[in-house]
Amino acid sequence: MAGLPAATTAAELAEACRGRLVGDGTVVVEGVRSLETAGPRDLSFAADGKAEGPAAASAAGVLLVRSAREFPGRTVIEVPSPSTALAVLLAHAFPRRSARAGTHPTAIVDPEAQVAPGAEVGPYAVVGVGSVVEDGAILEAHTVVGRRCRIGCGAWLHPHVVLYDDVSVGPRAEVHSGAVLGADGFGYAPGPAGLLKIPQVGSVEVGADAEIGANTCVDRATLETTRVGDGTKIDDLVMIGHNCDVGRHVVLCGQVGLAGSTTVGDQAVLGGQTGTIGHVRIGKGARVGGQTGVSSDIPDGGTSFGTPHMPHRQTLRVNAELKRLPETARLVRDLAKAAGRTEMASPAEKAGMTERTTEFASEVKR
């Protein structure tokens, strides 16, 4: 439950998000809650058409909706996008915190680093030689910033973020705890006694207004720059290999893995746990489903899903047939038998079901 810092009215909220108030504008709102838990003094929202039923059933005093017509007799705020309005209202009630200017006495800032007067450097933070921390930037407790880094105006590094040398983070970007930017890319060559490390001497650049999730890794380039574009949002535990070029306003969901030199066009969306092989190009605005194995280029505006990856609709068709593959195969065997062909007479079910299929990474004994 998110209790609002100060009570407000439906009318004030409508104004704050530029919505059209329908109903009683004097209703007092003290909190913002989900449809299931909201009460008469709470605001809630119907994110999309599917939520309109639950919204009608909700006890919420005020609702953010797309059309007041669906909610006769209720106090609602009509907006083109309830999600956007929610974002605006929450940002109004819970603004992002500002830097508390100053460097904590326990922080270790190299004398040859530059920290702007309006920046905040927290307890036990370490900032290396030649790095620049711009105005309004926040380095929380235990952040480690290497040498020759740049932290842009108003950027926010959460506790325990690590930047290796030569990493830049754009203005207002937010990097969550445990993220590691600029660790060595994974590059080796055959050597006389095993693998020889190819020194990774490039850098990482994260754009303005980007957000990088907890424990995500963005590796430094071999020679040039691994890039994350302006406004791009990256979830937790994502891995971005060396030399990748991730465009602007891209969305990478949790646990995505981009192999080296992957290019992702602006505004593309990759579902969770999707992986790419190296050197592929995902086009602008492409949409890739979860757990997809991207093994070849995807055109601008294209869709991709599954392994082997195919356009989304094709994978839906394949998956539907896949589910009844045993029946289809049995029918094939029957037809073959009727035609006097006898190969593959036994169902694979018996012939091949020796596969072990317990849990991956599981050692639970029950």
Place this chain on the structure above:
Amino acid sequence: MAGLPAATTAAELAEACRGRLVGDGTVVVEGVRSLETAGPRDLSFAADGKAEGPAAASAAGVLLVRSAREFPGRTVIEVPSPSTALAVLLAHAFPRRSARAGTHPTAIVDPEAQVAPGAEVGPYAVVGVGSVVEDGAILEAHTVVGRRCRIGCGAWLHPHVVLYDDVSVGPRAEVHSGAVLGADGFGYAPGPAGLLKIPQVGSVEVGADAEIGANTCVDRATLETTRVGDGTKIDDLVMIGHNCDVGRHVVLCGQVGLAGSTTVGDQAVLGGQTGTIGHVRIGKGARVGGQTGVSSDIPDGGTSFGTPHMPHRQTLRVNAELKRLPETARLVRDLAKAAGRTEMASPAEKAGMTERTTEFASEVKR
């Protein structure tokens, strides 16, 4: 090799785990080892039926087994569950460490935080305003606890754990190094200039006796609470999205990813690398195989495996047929040809094998 802190006898061990001793109770035991490495002064165990052959061949002086009858002439301890007995004996010999009461002089505890006298706060730990650390809790080196958090009695945060604001960890829960609890959920809405962040103003609650693996991330809810229930065990590198409700005594194996608002019922088990799309419900006691893509609800007690996910036995049948799909398809083509149908005359093997299939995330040159 786990050398026991003090030598003991087979009889004493049998008593400690309430087992039935068969054989020589005076055998001295100095260590607990795997079947392969155990010697005459070691205890080992046969976790299940498959291990009974190796157990019989093992040189272990004492064996934990389900039935002494399978081990004539050996000194064994008969117990209903060898794994459980092993857990009991190891916990007896290697008890979980207790808090060393006190706050390290380098820890930074906000004056308005409350740390119980019996709690341990380690070197360089940081505890924010309004947080409560209860008796017997352990905050190891470099832990960072935000504002208004609660660390229950006897809970244990390993080095480098980060808690954002408003996170509670239940009594005796254990959180491993690098885990991040309460980072922002991944929620955005369309804005005038790219994606607009939906502030994540909810919280995270981890239940009593839960265990959370290294570098795992549990994101804070948008408005309400992301929950991990009592007794639930979560492996390393797992991601739990915002608003998830993970029940009690659930098992999530390594690298599982739960998208936002996933519900997992009590005692469910999810295999490693499994992912869910948002807003699905996995029923109580359900069992989900490794790498499954859970794209729809799973009933209580149900099984699920594969992508597209199906009941476990169905996926086994499909996978078995899948392996001989090329042969099945060739047979179909032969039948079609015999029937005067000529479409798809060429094997897909030739027509479609342009797929690149090298390693994901690999830049190794060999």
Place this chain on the structure above:
Amino acid sequence: MAGLPAATTAAELAEACRGRLVGDGTVVVEGVRSLETAGPRDLSFAADGKAEGPAAASAAGVLLVRSAREFPGRTVIEVPSPSTALAVLLAHAFPRRSARAGTHPTAIVDPEAQVAPGAEVGPYAVVGVGSVVEDGAILEAHTVVGRRCRIGCGAWLHPHVVLYDDVSVGPRAEVHSGAVLGADGFGYAPGPAGLLKIPQVGSVEVGADAEIGANTCVDRATLETTRVGDGTKIDDLVMIGHNCDVGRHVVLCGQVGLAGSTTVGDQAVLGGQTGTIGHVRIGKGARVGGQTGVSSDIPDGGTSFGTPHMPHRQTLRVNAELKRLPETARLVRDLAKAAGRTEMASPAEKAGMTERTTEFASEVKR
């Protein structure tokens, strides 16, 4: 762009990597760049045959190539492996940093730990009782080393690495930020009130010259030792479960997950996001494709790819047929109909396309 610390000539570079210079040895080289960005004063390289076209089109002043014949009129350095030569030249120009001997005044080293005089212990590092840090080892800022650990000569722990008790890291091994070595393995047994933890009292051993990626987790063994062999390279966000035995010169790409007791033979290569179930053996020199689900043993020198996993070529054939499964199934239905069989008359496309297929782990509203 990697600007070389000092300008050099093509002839000097050829000598440094023992290559054969063809063309103008006096060309001055100031940087090493990718083929696309290199100019007349840069060195670049054609890693393999596919890169030879782009290399010919590149403006690079000097090229590392396999055969000078393909580059008439250009200044090239002919070497058997351009990648290896690149590794050698970069290592020459950007040598790995050496330890700056000494312990930072803020580091907390237990009086009963031994730190060699030539080792470097950085700011806020914590080293526990009984641990040994050998000569030339580097412990960067905020590393935490537990009790009874051993950090070999010249090993390098990057900022925020955590070692639990009893972990050893071999000579010259490199462990990247956020990696956690020795956290508890994931082992439980049925107890009277839910799952009972099986204490994990074993250890972790990482071999000489190994490299472990950012935020990777290697869990301690239940009783014995989880091993990572000499020269093995592990990428970011990999999870290695308890009791695993990973051989020498193995390559594990990003986000691989090895369940407990997995054995990986020397020189095997596992593609990104691949998972294994417990207790399987991957043979020496085996090659496993990305996202594979390894559910049974793979022989020495074998290949494996896909889920269900099969030899690589078989998966290619299956995937090619899979893509046209809907057409094959339609043909089967037509043949069945012609033969007077009417089951499964409707395409699965209509019958089964209720599967939800949006993004995993995605809560983005667009």
